[in-house]
Amino acid sequence: MVQREFDIAVVGGGHAGVEAAYIAAQFDLSVAIITDPSVVISSTPCNPAIGGVGKGQVVREIDALGGLMGKLADLSAIQCRTLNESKGYAVQSTRFQVDKEAYSKNAIDQLSEIDSIRLVSARVVKVNRLKTAGFLLELDDNSDLQVKSLILATGTFSRGITHLGDLVDSGGRFADFSSPSLGQLFPEVKLKTVRFKTGTPPRVASPGVDLKGAIEQKSDSSSLNFHYAHNPSDRFMGQVSCYKLETNSRTLDIIRDNRERSPLFNGQIEGIGPRYCPSIEDKAYRYPEKNIHNVFLEPEGIDGKTFYPNGLSTSLPAEVQRDFISSISGLAQAKIAHYGYAVEYDVIETTQLKPTLEHKDVAALFFAGQINGTSGYEEAAGQGIVAGINAALKVLGRPEFTVDRVRSYIGVMIDDLVTAAKDEPYRLFTARAENRLFIREDNVINRIGPCRLRLELDLPVDNYIKGFLEQYELLFGCIKSYQLSVTRDKGLISSYKIVGNCDGLRLSEAIRQSDLDIIPFLAGFFLSKGIEVARPVVRALAISIKYEGYIKRSERAKGRLEQLGVKKINWQILIEAENISFECKQRIQREKPQTFLQLQRINGIRPATLAYVAGLL
Numbered sequence: 001m002v003q004r005e006f007d008i009a010v011v012g013g014g015h016a017g018v019e020a021a022y023i024a025a026q027f028d029l030s031v032a033i034i035t036d037p038s039v040v041i042s043s044t045p046c047n048p049a050i051g052g053v054g055k056g057q058v059v060r061e062i063d064a065l066g067g068l069m070g071k072l073a074d075l076s077a078i079q080c081r082t083l084n085e086s087k088g089y090a091v092q093s094t095r096f097q098v099d100k101e102a103y104s105k106n107a108i109d110q111l112s113e114i115d116s117i118r119l120v121s122a123r124v125v126k127v128n129r130l131k132t133a134g135f136l137l138e139l140d141d142n143s144d145l146q147v148k149s150l151i152l153a154t155g156t157f158s159r160g161i162t163h164l165g166d167l168v169d170s171g172g173r174f175a176d177f178s179s180p181s182l183g184q185l186f187p188e189v190k191l192k193t194v195r196f197k198t199g200t201p202p203r204v205a206s207p208g209v210d211l212k213g214a215i216e217q218k219s220d221s222s223s224l225n226f227h228y229a230h231n232p233s234d235r236f237m238g239q240v241s242c243y244k245l246e247t248n249s250r251t252l253d254i255i256r257d258n259r260e261r262s263p264l265f266n267g268q269i270e271g272i273g274p275r276y277c278p279s280i281e282d283k284a285y286r287y288p289e290k291n292i293h294n295v296f297l298e299p300e301g302i303d304g305k306t307f308y309p310n311g312l313s314t315s316l317p318a319e320v321q322r323d324f325i326s327s328i329s330g331l332a333q334a335k336i337a338h339y340g341y342a343v344e345y346d347v348i349e350t351t352q353l354k355p356t357l358e359h360k361d362v363a364a365l366f367f368a369g370q371i372n373g374t375s376g377y378e379e380a381a382g383q384g385i386v387a388g389i390n391a392a393l394k395v396l397g398r399p400e401f402t403v404d405r406v407r408s409y410i411g412v413m414i415d416d417l418v419t420a421a422k423d424e425p426y427r428l429f430t431a432r433a434e435n436r437l438f439i440r441e442d443n444v445i446n447r448i449g450p451c452r453l454r455l456e457l458d459l460p461v462d463n464y465i466k467g468f469l470e471q472y473e474l475l476f477g478c479i480k481s482y483q484l485s486v487t488r489d490k491g492l493i494s495s496y497k498i499v500g501n502c503d504g505l506r507l508s509e510a511i512r513q514s515d516l517d518i519i520p521f522l523a524g525f526f527l528s529k530g531i532e533v534a535r536p537v538v539r540a541l542a543i544s545i546k547y548e549g550y551i552k553r554s555e556r557a558k559g560r561l562e563q564l565g566v567k568k569i570n571w572q573i574l575i576e577a578e579n580i581s582f583e584c585k586q587r588i589q590r591e592k593p594q595t596f597l598q599l600q601r602i603n604g605i606r607p608a609t610l611a612y613v614a615g616l617l
């Protein structure tokens with residue numbers, strides 16, 4: 001007989017749902033992923049890339065917590081890069097372009113290996129609260145399913161409406177289904193919602209694409225895999241290149257001439273879109289003097305059949321999309337495989353949620369992913385893992401689990417979500433984190449590995465993580481005690497000799513002052529002492545030591561921020577300042593804050609902006 005009772009049900013097989021189910025099953029509970037069969041598991045409806053600035057850190061945090069995204073990204077990667085390479089190790093992030101079909105297939109393979117996870121192909125049409133506890137879910141095949149904890153991860157599908165020119169259709173994605181509104185899904189519960197929108201570019205078929213004049217970006221063999229237990233630079237698929245093209249005055253003229261036909265600008269779309277991810281229409285109308293915009297052609301798969309033209313998100317009519325695509329040098333003969341479109345959808349107002357992502361008034365009901373008003377696969381997966389853990393703890397009657405913002409980007413995101421209502425789709429940026437010099441990619445195992453989940457929640461701790469931490473602790477002490485005799489070139493260290501414990505420069509001080517590349521420098525030191533150290537450990541040690549002083553300073557600055565509340569500010573000066581983002585300036589102009597505390601309280605003002613203004617006071 002088909003099983004009809006589960007400990008946990010996850011509605012939605014996107015990045016949030018999959019991550020929630022994968023972690024919840026690690027608590028030895030039965031988990032159903034109920035997902036509409038029209039959408040593949042872990043699909044990438046927009047850019048098929050995992051990671052990026054701020055997001056690469058989230059993928060590694062998920063990985064250190066025992067999640068899936070890092071493994072899937074490594075297994076499916078077809079183009080690897082380290083972003084912010086020129087800006088120093090502390091702010092570097094990994095971004096992998098993935099083969100979208102391989103990514104979904106790898107997710108299904110990983111989930112199928114777990115006996116306690118069941119994939120239920122159906123649509124949930126109604127959720128009833130049970131008198132005892134838990135929920136009864138009604139499915140569109142007229143069956144139902146009873147669960148103790150429920151995680152809703154329905155992405156852009158709640159009352160989704162797509163727009164392609166004047167072609168308006170219901171659907172969470174183009175030509176797909178639309179999920180009932182949250183009011184219809186939960187008739188007994190009052191849930192506050194907001195309407196958001198997002199968009200995607202047309203996909204370009206590769207026959208006809210001429211890449212002769214394009215700038216090629218090759219895959220970087222030195223970028224490090226996301227999953228800690230994978231050999232850092234192993235690649236599991238062939239590697240391909242991305243290509244940089246540009247728009248021109250003809251492209252932008254076509255877009256400007258069709259302003260009245262853009263659903264974004266003719267009043268057809270009411271939902272609020274992300275200002276940080278502008279469509280090509282936004283760029284054309286907001287910057288009338290600018291005609292050259294970068295377009296990155298990113299292959300969607302190893303077969304190279306289609307490209308994702310990053311930078312050309314649009315919902316203009318199909319014929320306008322054809323015209324402006326063919327105006328771009330290299331794409332004159334290219335055909336469009338799928339047209340770009342925009343989607344409007346309902347999201348829950350997340351101030352109704354606890355930091356565990358459980359609803360404040362409905363016990364055992366959790367929300368994760370784009371339904372919480374975020375945008376992006378990594379943000380969705382990061383919430384999925386927190387909701388999955390807490391849904392499991394709820395069933396087991398154990399204390400709640402939260403991740404604080406001091407320790408992780410996942411913590412920053414969830415704190416931002418539950419403390420203030422959002423007026424646009426939320427995406428993680430490094431500027432949202434107060435201590436971004438601490439929450440880096442390299443030290444994720446130190447920050448997350450030993451935290452409550454795997455040790456305090458009695459989940460098995462991987463030997464790799466144990467070994468990493470042991471080696472790190474041991475060598476950290478050793479670096480502090482060793483001393484070197486150094487040679488300097490124009491004041492900067494150019495070579496060194498170990499002098500043991502007599503008068504010399506401490507090794508840790510040498511790393512801070514070194515003009516050499518600190519990672520090979522430290523690796524060379526260990527080699528000279530005959531100590532074998534794993535590459536990721538050397539990396540974490542070198543970067544942690546290099547930035548120790550900055551981190552302490554930024555902690556002091558944070559303390560100062562808290563005392564600044566009463567100080568007066570001049571908002572007119574701030575909206576002219578170079579160091580403040582366009583979005584923050586818009587918010588400052590709207591709210592006209594008079595004191596620093598008022599500025600702090602404006603929804604969406606970034607910690608980096610606060611730090612900058614604090615420096616002026």
Ligand SMILES: Cc1cc2nc3c(=O)[nH]c(=O)nc-3n(C[C@H](O)[C@H](O)[C@H](O)COP(=O)(O)OP(=O)(O)OC[C@H]3O[C@@H](n4cnc5c(N)ncnc54)[C@H](O)[C@@H]3O)c2cc1C
Pocket residue numbers: 011012013014015016017034035036037038039040041043044045046047122123124125153154155156157158172173179180198199200277341342343368369370371374375376377380
């Ligand atoms: C057009 C478009 C453009 C986007 N552009 C960007 C972008 O530029 N940058 C970016 O970072 N992100 C973008 N995204 C967002 C990104 O795709 C999502 O943030 C991410 O996939 C969200 O993951 P999720 O798990 O929350 O939901 P989704 O991946 O949307 O998954 C939702 C799942 O829920 C299932 N489902 C929904 N309702 C029901 C129901 N009633 N019963 C059963 N199953 C149900 C669906 O079948 C699906 O499997 C875009 C998405 C779309 C659709």
